[in-house]
Amino acid sequence: MSRLLRAGAIMAAGTMVSRLTGFLRTAVLAAAIGTATLGDAYNVAYTIPYILFDLLIGGVLSSVVVPMIVRRQKSDPDGGRAYEQRLLTIATIALIAVSALAVVLAGPLIQLYTSELSEKELRTATVLAQMILPQIAFFGLGALAGAILNTRDRFGAPMWAPVLNNIVVIGVGVTYLNITDGQSNIDNVTSGxxxxxxxxxxxxxxxxxxxxxVSLRRAGFSFRPRLGLREAGLGEMARLGGWSLAYVAITQAGFVVTTKLSTGAGALAFDEGVPYGAGLTAYNIAYQLFQLPYGIIAVSVITATLPNMSRFVHDGRLADASEAFMSGVRLVCSAIVPASLLLMVLGPSLTVLVFAHGVNTVADAVYIGNVLQVYALAMVPFTLFQMLLRVFYSFADTRTPVMFAAMNVAINAGLSLVAFYTLPPGFVVMGLGAAFTVTYTVAAAVAWRMASRRVGGLSVRVVAAALSRMFTAALPAVLVALAVLWGVDRAFGLTPLSSAVVLAAGGGLGGMTYLVIAHRLRIPEVNSIVGMVAGRVGR
Incomplete structure (x- = not known):
């Protein structure tokens, strides 16, 4: 637990700064280009490189590459160095080729992920995509370098590097806002x-x-181009990675449905005169905010846990692998539970404070907050599901997650289509969030049962008891936040300033209430976190 806490703390610090600067980046861009048609065009173009990266290497990194590097480090005479060099060489060549092809096919890619857009919106999104798609090569290279760093227990750089990315794009957003004087009309945007x-x-x-x-080189990795395909283990990677690619392909098929429905809903809402952005941009921002607690808390622990679980499984120590997983679940949920409940209460206050600026109105920001409230319901089951996938990945099992992907896409796509065709355009994106919640609740339950069989037992009773204590501690915190929200809203209404007061007082008092009650209930994970932080502050 102490080793996991230390590794998690290092990553959580970097991830927190990364996510917070990413949060600021999103707010600046939203203020500059809005949450309506121009914002949707940009977000479609911005999202496609991430989709292609996931299809090519993202899923394989987490499920295949890290465990394979760990095994080569243990078995190869050179500690896996030649294998890592071959892997980096082949990946770089492939990513450059794919980036060039993606630029050529930018137009068809945009049409694949959108619906109901005007000709001007399609042209704008295509031009943006042609300039953004080359980043696939750099994104993939950096991600592979980060994976190699993780196998060396160097977790800091991969968590801190995105901060620089966010700072650069924040500068871009501020510059755009200044040169356009807060005008986000897509019909007037220039090529410059x-x-x-x-x-x-x-x-x-x-x-x-x-x-x-640079961080990889400082960690002792010296890159030498190697093209020995026979020694690169591509056959094994293809066999295992094929299922990972199938997993990503299925999930991205579901994402096509979600993106088409959200862009279509936004266009229809705009045509009907809905006084707020209700399309893809609102969906993306709410989802990013939903991911903020998960990214800061869960991703750090998951990243530290997977190499350990892979080693335990490789050595046949299934009981240790089970305990590592259970410890990670309890540690993550001790922070995820109160975060999810507080977001359900304070979501609109958060989005009004951050996004009701520039070209965005309070109504635009409130709608994003309403979508976020729906998403908050999914935070615990989504986190559990993502952690459960790592149980299968530690066994180098990439086939079982494909089954989950197919199940999730079928449930989510079906419910999302129901929402699109039954709800008014202004409420469709909220319906998509509800479909997401139902999907991952079902997925977490099924995945737990199957992972328990694989690892030799995951105690539902132990986790349920821990979660019940955490929810018991969190509910009074929610009541405190609700009381502050009600009082401030009655006194001042909903403005960015009043929202800041609600977040500072309601969020602060709510968080303190949770910590005090959790300590009284002797929730060990909360006490461990508080003790570690207190020890560092006291130094």
Whole structure:
């Protein structure tokens, strides 16, 4: 537990700064380009490189590459160095080729992920995509460097490097806001303004990847191009990675549905005169905020846990692998539970404070907050599901997660289509959030049962008891936050200033209430976190 806490703390610090600067980046861009048509065009173009990266290497990194590198470090006479060099060489060549092809196919890719957009919106999104898609190569190179660093227990750089990316794009957003004087009409955007947005976004990823490559060299990795395909283990990687690619392909098929429905809903809402952005941009921002606690808390622990679980499984120590997983779950949930409940209460206050600026109105920000409230319901089951996948990955089992992906996409796509065709356009994105919640609740329950069989037992009773104590401690915190929200709203209404008061008082008092009650209930994970923080502050 202490080793996991130390590793988690290092990553959590970097991830927190990364996520918070990413949060500021999103707020600046939203203020500059809005949450309506121009914002949707940018977000579609911005999202596609991440989709292609996931299809090519992202899923394989977490499920196949890290366990394979760990095994080569244990078995190869050179500690796996030649294997890592071959892997980096082949990946770099492939990523450059894919980036070039993606730029050529930018137009068809945009049409694949959108619906109901005007000709001007499609042209704008395509031009932005052509300038943003080259970042696939840099993103992939940096991610692979980060994976190699993780196998050396160097967790800091991969968590801190995105901060530089965010700073660069924040500068781009501020510059755009200044030169356009707060005008976000897509019909008036110039080619120079699009170049600032597109090339500036790519520059951020370039800076991030350079930091990771430099950090890898400082960790003792010396790169030497190697093209020995036979020694690269590509056959094994293809066999295992094929299922990972199938997993990512299935989930991205589901993402196509979600993106088409959200862009379509936004266009229909705009045509009907809905007085707030209700499309893809609102969906993306709410999802990013939903991911903030998960990214700061859970990703750090998951990243530290997977190499350990892989080693335990490799050595046949299934009881130790089970205990590592259970410790990670309890540690993560001790922070995720109160975060999810407080977001359900304070979501609109958070989004009004951050996004009711520039070209965005209070109504735009409130809608994002309403979507966030729906998403908050999914935080615990989503986190559990993501952690459960690592149980299968530690066994080098990439086939079982494909089954989960197919199940999730079927449930989520079906419920999302129901929401699109039954709800008014202004409420469709909230319906998509509800579909997401139901999907991951079912997925977590099924995955737990199967993972328990694989690892030799995961005690539902132990986790349920721990979660019940955490929810018991969190509910009074929610009541405190609700009381502050009700009082401030009645006195001052909903403004960015009143929202700041609600977040400071309601969030602060609510968080303190949770910590005090959790300590009284002797929740060991909370006490461990508080003790570690107190010890560091006292130094």
């Amino acid at each position: 303004q699009l170049a600032l947005l597109g090339l500036g976004t790519t520059a951020g990823i370039v800076a991030q990847s350079i930091v990771l490559v």
